[in-house]
Amino acid sequence: MSFKSILSIFFLLISVQLFAQDRAMTATEIAPFKKVVSNAVKVKTLSADFTQYKKLGFVDKEIISSGKIYVVHPEKMSWVYSSPTNYSMIFKNNKIFINDQGKKNTVDVGKNKQFEKISQMIANGIAGELDSSKDYSISYFQNTGFNIVQVTPKAKDAQKYIQQIILSFDKKDNQVAEIKLLEPSKNYTRFVLKNIKTNQTINEQVFAN
């Protein structure tokens, strides 16, 4: 479950734009929106260019990284940075295989309970399981272009790592448009995907350790 959750985090990362003046959804708006989100996970493969934006309180500009992402849902994912440095992470078999410019390392994801919980929150959200639970609460908002799901962890341990996960779904194509991870310090990271291709064959080589 944890590995699927992790893959799901990245599986639906699609371009990101959040606008001000979000308003809460009504109950009659939430139901059809959940159905749309649930349909999104039927995508089997995804490849895309990604841009990662990191905001630190003491730096005026966002810190930018970019590369390509390849996903075969729910088994594996390859996350390849090309700027500012070459670096890759392959998620498969409950492990993360890291290649840092030729220097290889392996991390056991199953040992990381907090990461697993946070991953599960996101996975449940994009899988259409958008009801609040004992682990997290969910709020729904919308603005002109996006439906927005705010996932807030209830457990104090999880809150020390992440304050809120904000998923934005583009109303035009009903896909996740942005995932924003808000930290307790108010720093955040947001992920944007472009040139998205779904359900096309992906070369297995991109998942080689």
Place this chain on the structure above:
Amino acid sequence: MNRFLPISVFLLIFSACATSKYPNTTGGKAIQEIEVNSLFLDTGTVVSYRANIEIGKEQLSGTLVMRTFNADLRRFALLSDLGQTLIDISIFKDYHVLNSVIPAMDKKIVIKEVASLFRTMTQPYVSTKEVISSNQDLRIYEIERGANRTFYSYSSIDLKEIAHYGKHKERFKISFESSDNQYPSSIFLLHSRFPLRISLKQQNDNL
């Protein structure tokens, strides 16, 4: 996040022997005041380094972002590759302020050691003592702060190495490459008491 637990474990229980004397030196002489470590003085500039960290058998990588605010204040944030802020700390000449840290790294000894490393790496001090080196290409200046002694080794006008000693033993060394400008292209930190090694390479094209 559990990857950082070994940091605390190693820093708490591990200690190794190290020399108590700066190598290849034969005493010293008093000199007129000279400022040592004039790197990182450009206020307002933000610099980003690719960070590779080895703690015992554990390895992790990410980005170190640094900004010099004024003569006394530098601020650092270490980020994971997926963007998470692992630690955000403000370093002053004589103290530090912890802005945020993930729970796995939130140990007093870890924070204190991180602050000491970054402070020594980036803060200028005034020396009134030159140590005589057997290598005539080097000029080595010493400063004392409390029980600590720090040696700044220069080749021509370039700062090549900082060696920081505690009361009796060497604690860590910091080496610089291409320190012909404000911000070295590469920095290597090697701890003598703990199995900690940090490599930093400048990568400002992400800013």
